[in-house]
Amino acid sequence: MKRSFAGLTFAFAAALGMTGLGGVGTASAVPAPVTTEYFSGFGTGSSAWTAENSAHNDAYTRASFAGYPRYTCFPSGIPYTRQISQFMYWSDATVRCTK
DSSP, rough: EEEEEHHHHHHHHHHHHHOOSTTTSSSSSHHHHHHEEEEEEEEESHHHHHOOOOOOHHHHHHHHHTTOOOGGGOOOOOEEEEETTTEEEEEEEEEEEEO
16 A cells, blocks of 8 residues: 555644644643742751751652652752750751742
8 A cells, every 4th residue: 555745744743733742832822830939957967967968858858748859959048057065966958949
């Protein structure tokens, strides 16, 4: 069975139209609204570094419970860290997440 080029082109265009991959008119003119939220986390550790990482992980966990994937979240600001005893640090960190 021999098909013409015009027939194949029409069939291909119809298939693209049915799958929503057609060219003109498939994209929305109004972009989806972007939402940004901030999440705080708290952490402790035997060094300032471990306390800050623990605080960031806590903030990422809170964001994931709110429905934000981790790759949409980034550290925001400088973590507040203080030494609470000779071998213990406490930290507060914030992450900014965008959908």
